[in-house]
Amino acid sequence: MKSYMDHLVIGAASLDQGVDFVKEKLGVEMPFGGTHLKMGTHNHLMQLGNNTFLEIIAINNEIENPSSPRWYGLDDPYIQERVSIEPTLLTWVINTENINDLISSASFSLGKAELISRGNLSWYFGLPEDGRLLASGMLPYAIEWQTDIHPAKNMSDLGCRLDHLEIYHPYPKWLQAHLSSINALDLVDVKQTTSGATPFLVAHIKTPAGIKEISNQLKM
Numbered sequence: 001m002k003s004y005m006d007h008l009v010i011g012a013a014s015l016d017q018g019v020d021f022v023k024e025k026l027g028v029e030m031p032f033g034g035t036h037l038k039m040g041t042h043n044h045l046m047q048l049g050n051n052t053f054l055e056i057i058a059i060n061n062e063i064e065n066p067s068s069p070r071w072y073g074l075d076d077p078y079i080q081e082r083v084s085i086e087p088t089l090l091t092w093v094i095n096t097e098n099i100n101d102l103i104s105s106a107s108f109s110l111g112k113a114e115l116i117s118r119g120n121l122s123w124y125f126g127l128p129e130d131g132r133l134l135a136s137g138m139l140p141y142a143i144e145w146q147t148d149i150h151p152a153k154n155m156s157d158l159g160c161r162l163d164h165l166e167i168y169h170p171y172p173k174w175l176q177a178h179l180s181s182i183n184a185l186d187l188v189d190v191k192q193t194t195s196g197a198t199p200f201l202v203a204h205i206k207t208p209a210g211i212k213e214i215s216n217q218l219k220m
Contacts, residue, residue, distance in 0.1 A: 005092070006094055008214075011074060018058060022044075031045070043055050047155045069131025090137050090216065091138075092140045095144070102182055107177065108139060112129070138201070163204040163206050
């Protein structure tokens with residue numbers, strides 16, 4: 001069962017802050033997407049090519065709080081502090097044709113497949129009970145779209161394409177083994193950092209102004 005790169009997730013304290021961040025990094029202004037009533041969030045979206053897209057997501061304070069923790073660790077005080085300073089690349093998401101089979105075959109917990117909707121779109125999404133990032137965002141979430149055509153086809157095309165995603169980790173073999181269990185190892189470049197270093201992501205994105213990077217590496 002093959003897995004596909006679905007999307008990258010940028011977390012922000014507000015959508016305006018996230019849009020300004022992407023405009024500074026990539027030189028494009030991402031349009032509004034919609035609201036996730038079940039998750040208490042809202043987003044902005046754009047295509048990244050090959051059924052792949054970029055998402056800016058933030059807590060929506062104008063709707064009711066969800067009954068369970070929000071996805072992507074957005075309720076985590078540490079993540080809230082980080083995004084209050086600057087938006088950050090939180091994690092990545094893979095697409096599968098059978099999310100329950102993927103969850104069963106994974107060597108780590110992807111959470112439970114929950115049905116989520118936004119407007120006329122619906123999808124199954126693997127959600128950990130506590131809403132945490134998987135391996136601090138280094139391992140992906142899983143999604144199974146309930147559409148014949150990938151939603152990215154209907155998102156704004158601002159001339160940006162995902163070139164590749166790098167994951168820097170002090171224990172690359174550990175990460176590679178988990179990614180292999182969900183057939184996602186070929187979707188990213190895993191690189192080793194020094195022992196004890198904090199793992200981080202670097203997305204290389206082709207833009208009208210050349211290749212740009214978005215990372216969640218902590219600034220020292």
